[in-house]
Structure formats: structure tokens, C-alpha cells
Amino acid sequence: MPDNTNTTLADLDPGDRAAVIRIGAELEEGERRRLLELGLFPGTVVEAVLDSPLGDPTAYRVRDITVALRREQAQWIEVRHVS
């Protein structure tokens, strides 16, 4: 489990915006790359837009696309709230 003191993508509620700080090294290399390729770079501002009916996955707005990620990935992406 990720350190509780940090906010991760998985902690965002719909409507929250946050900037990516880093993509955890816990993620396997291929997975990291996929997320980077989606545009989840340090500095990118992400907005949580939709929770699915059962709570997981959550859809995020990254640049100009809406993409759903499962909690098991989102929890490794450290973010900082922005308004």
C-alpha cells in the first residue's frame, strides 16, 4: 500500500484536479510506460471525472482524453491537489 501521507490519483473524487508528481517505481516497467504514454507526466494536471457504479475503476481527464484506470494502478501515481 502506498504511504498514507501522500495523495494519489486513487484518492481523487470526481471534480478534483491534481498535478502528477511521479509515477511510482512499484509499477512494472511496461505499465509505467503505458501510463506515461497516456500523458501522465510529472506536472500534467489530471481531473477525476467519473466513478463507475461500483466505485472502481475511475475515469480521469488527462489532456484531452477521458481514460478509466483501476485503483490498483491509480494508487501508485502520486499527485498534488490543484484548484
Add this chain to the structure above:
Amino acid sequence: MSADTQPARLPDDRAQGVDAACEACRLCQGPQLWGIDLDEHDYLVALAGSPNVGKSTVFNALTGMRQHTGNWPGKTVARAEGSYIHDESRYRLVDLPGIYTLITPQAEEIIAHDSLVYGRADVTVLVLDASQLERNMSLALQVLEVTSSVVICLNLIDEANRHGVQIDAAELEQFLGVPVIPTAARYGRGLDELRAAVHAVATGARETKPYRYTESRPELDALLDRVTARIESDYPGVPAARWLGLRLLDGNPPLVEAVRQGDLRELQSPDGEGAPKVIRLDGADNGQRGSQLVAWIADQAAAVPDFYIDVVGLLHERASELTAAVSRRERKLDPGATIDRLLTSRWFGFPLMLLMLAVVFWLTIAGANVPSAMLATLLIDSFHPALKGFGATIGLPAWLNGLLFDGVYLSTAWVISVMLPPMAIFFPLFTLLEDLGYLARVAFNLDALFQRVGAHGKQAMSMSMGFGCNAAGVIATRIIDSPRERLIAIITNNFALCNGRWPTQILIASIFIGALAPPALAGIVAASAVVGVALLGIFLTFVTSYVLSTTVLKGEASTFSLELPPYRKPRLLATLYTSLIDRTIFVLWRAIVFAAPAGAAIWLSANVMIGGASIAAHLISMLDPIGVLIGLNGVILLAYVLAIPANEVVIPTVLMLTVLAGGAVGAGAGTGVIFELDSETAIADLLIGTGGWTLLTAINLMLFSLLHNPCSTTIYTIYKETGSAKWTAVATLLPTFLGLATTLLVAQVWYLLT
């Protein structure tokens, strides 16, 4: 490296690329059928872009062909080719599968990657989605690294405008150094300009000066220049040396291995068809030069600890700046966001999904009744006697007349009249939902459940497709990237109760289960029983997925990322046309191919006599004890064996065999002639009176109809898609064993209780 030092063209490279393209493509019989000689062309144009940006729409608009289009990433899996003429030059156009990145292409992107990087088309038309320009810009910047003859087709400009985004195409063109043509391909806007721009670039009338993003950071540029120079001196004439260098610096494992081996073979083409394209680097020294090069590049790369982050980070940075510079955005309320909140809400998400499913089924079943009856009247009531009469007139021996018209023809006619109408309704409806973007939301809603059983949310999509036809459902699993999760989706697809099995369910439920209720409620009770069976199928999909993913298909769940595409207005007529051609006719054709021999087998089994009884009679008495053990009977089991090719003929075969075995007088149309009776009462009389059916027989038949081997069309499709006899066997035997076990259990409990 500057823009003009393009790697030299390999002399035979272009031809090679096209051959492989042709082999890998199942769709290019089209233009050949129309007598167009594709080999005669002046310029080769590759159509590339991310999934779902309108490549196929552009392709169709330019060539006048009708490739399947749809609002779901990953539609175009095989390549399509076509041609058109502009200004007396002949163009051959290749519609490549979608691709997001050239840096780390996934398996399904390899064809597009190789065609773009090594294929060397005369012109590459890169289709971008103007409504998602930033993300598309990343791909554009990569493509400009590998080729200079590019025309950018800024498609979906209408969508961008609708969302309040204005893009300055002229400024973008200025910056990128290649023509940028705004289009709305779906409405035919901008295509003349596109053709003209392609022509100008192809003929050299328009010179391009592509922007190279890797040159915008001096250290990176210097490093790439050094590596490129070395590669070019080692392998003079190698295509896209700079890009090769970039990917080698990144350490892409298949590519590094390929260079070590001395050829640029990366991976098989993903559908396993067509020989892998190989570019020999050096044959003479057994890859020694390659190994040295790889070692040297690894040294260079050591100086840049996170090369990938650098390169991709720079890419995103540039794409982002550039997009911001050329677009003006006014805040507009997005109705899609509101719709999304409703369709995925905790309270309404699932009910709305069920409602949608119910409406689709209701339309399919209710709408198919009349045309099915009309087809049956035409093909079975009129043509069949006419054909038999004709056979007799021209003096066919009775056995041949029977075999051909009572056997082969009748089965095929049966399959067509039962199968065509519901498919012709279900598939277009399904395609409309797909086009609209709703199916991606279904996958999003259901992913939590699929995640719990170790499967992928997109399995929701192939499962829903399976309700139409399992063969089509198996093909639909192509949108699932990870092989493990895709295999789970393929093996469990048969648990989605397909159109071919609905009529059996409905008939048996009305006769046996509806009859248990007071007449006013009979319809509802029967319908609930059928829905119950379908829900049991969904339940078993989850259970089986879970069992598979914890045993034989164990493994880490792959990264899940599911894009929710923006809603788009579907095109009614185009949808109708393509879903008819692509899905309905395709599936129907395969079914007919299998139904014809089944018809022959059914007829022969009833007419070939051994020791005074027909083969069918022998088989029925052999199978009867097993049948009774599992609450069915020999007739039903034999019907299922004979009707493996097409589930649609199970009921007619059961009726025919019941008459045959029970010797009922006056029913049916002759030995071995499958038939249906006009009224449910007549069928009930025959099954209960002559066949000795009970409520148990009915319940178990409904269960067995859900749980038995897939039809042969589906088995064949599974084999084609997996390329593995082992997994095909698993997908075939698993539901069969499950069916036998379930019916056995139900029957034994039943016998205990009664």
C-alpha cells in the same frame, strides 16, 4: 541530422511492403472482385492515425469503398486497400490499423508501425482527431521523425468546433512544415483539398520541411545525430535510421534482438497471416556487426539514465505547446459529461444497462417474427416442394432428390429463415450503440465485476456481442490487448446465449413453463424463464472466468486502461450497411457453409438403413440411456450431435427424429425431412404424446441449450482467432462438460424428489 538527409530508399522495399500488406489483408478481395487491377498504380498512399479518428471514413470517402467504421478504438484490425484517380494519376490507398505510438508499439500496432517506418509509401496521410488534438499531436510529431512526405488530415473538425475549439490550420501547417487539411470526412468536407494536397506532395510540386521535435533539444539532437551516422555507415540505405537509433537507445527488446540477429524482423503480424516482413541488414557476418552496434549504442545510452522519459517527456511538452499555440478554446458546456454521469451513476448505471439490453432483445425478437415467417413461407413452403418436383421431373433418383432437397437445401433454408432476420436487426442495433460510444460505458460500468474475476472490462463488449452470435463475439475480443484476458473472453463467450438459441428457449419455455402459470401470466412466466437462463449464462461467464484466471490462465492482470470516447452521432444508413455486410452476411455465410453438410447428415441418418432400422434409430436407442440419466432423451442428444453446425435446426431435427422414433402417423413431411409445426399445441402434443417429454425434459433442454459445445462456426472462429488446437478444445469441451454435469445433477435431484 537535418531534414534533407532522409535515409535512402531500399530498391525492393516498397514492393515487399505491399505484398505483405496484401497477404495480411482479408478484405482486399473487394476491389479485385470489381475488376480493378490494383497493381497498376502511380503512387502508394498510406493512411495512418490513432484508432477512431476517422481513417476508415476518409478511406471510404476517397475510394468509394465501405470499410467498417465505428466509435470504438481498435476497429480496423486487418488492412484494407483501395484505389482512386486524381488528375490522371492512379493512387493506391492502404488503410492501416490504428496506432498511438511509434516508440513502444503494442502487438496490434506492429503492422502500422512497420508500414510507416519501413514501408516508405509515396505519401503518408496522417489523420488526426481535431477534437483531441493534443494527444494526436504526439503521434504527428513521431511520424514526422520517420518520413517527410506527409499530409496531415485534420479530421473531425466539425466535432472540435462543436466543442468550442477553433484550430488555425494555416498556422499549424506553417509550424509542422507539411500540408494540413481540415476535414469533416463524414460529411465529405475538405476531401477535394486533401486529394489535391496528396497529389502535390506525391508529384513533388509541394516540398515539405517536416518539423523534427528531437532537434529541439540540442543534447538529444547531437546524440541522435551521432547514432544515426554510425547506423548509416554500418548499414548504408537502411530505412529510417534516425528512428531506429532512437528506439535502440531506448533499448526496445525485440528491436535490439533483431539488430543482433542481423535483420529487422520484429514480430509476426498479429493475426498470424502473411509472412513476417524482414529487412536483411547484413547476411555475411552472422550479425557480428549488429552485436557491435548494439553494444556501442548501449554505451551511448548509459550517459542518459532515463532516455525514455526524456524523449517522451519532450514529445508531450512540444505537443502540448504546439496545440495550445494553434487552438482557441471557448468554454462550452459538454452535454456528454452530463449524460456520462447518468449512464455511469451508482443508482441508474446498471438499471439503464439492463433496460437497454431488454429493448435490444425485444426489438430483435419481436421484429424478427414476421420476416422469419415470410422467409419460411417462401423458402420452405414454396421453394422446397417446387425444388423436389423439379428434381423428380428431371429424373433424379429418389435418394439423391431427398438428399439434396430434403437434406442439404432444407437445412440451409431453415438456418437462413431463422437466423437472418434477428441478425439483421440485432447487429445494426448493436453497431449503433457501439458507434454512439455507449458500449465503452458498459465496459466501464462492468469492469469492477470483471476485475474481481481476473478478466478485462472490455469482455463486457464481446459478451454482449455474443448474445447476437458467439462467432462474432469471439472476433470482438480482438479489442482486448492482453492475450491472457482475451483468451478468457474467448473461452467464456459461449455462455452468452446467442440468437440461434433464443428460439429454442422461447418455444420450450412457452410450451412447458408458461403452461404452469394461469393463462394470463403464461407469457410473462415463460419470458422470465428465458431471461433466467440468459442470466445464468452471465453468472457462469463470471464463475468460469474466475476459475480460469486462478488456474490455467493464472497471471498478473494486465494494465487496465479503457478510453471513454466522446459521444458521436451514429450514421444510420452507413451503420445498417456495414453491419449487414461485415457481420450479418459474414456470419450467415459461414453458417450456411456448415448447415449444408449438416442437412445431408441429418437426412442420411434417417434414411440409411442398417439391419431394418435407420442409423438415426440405432443411435437414438444407444443414446437414450444416457439421455434419460441426464433428464433428456436419445432424440435430443442425437439432434444436438447432428445440429452442431447450426443450433437453429435443433428443434426441427428434434421434431423429425421424434416422429421417426415414435412412429407418429400423419406428422411431418417424410423420413428425414426436418419440419416445424404451425401451432405450439401441435408441437406440445407431439413432444409430450409421442416423445414422452416432461417438465424435467424441458428444463434440462433449456439448460443444455445454454451449456453445450459452441456451434461449428464458432469453433472454427475460435481456432482462427487463437491459432491453437488446445484452446479451441478447451473452449469446446468446457461448456459441454458443464452442461452434462448440470443436467445430470438436476435430473438426479428431480428423480429423488418425484
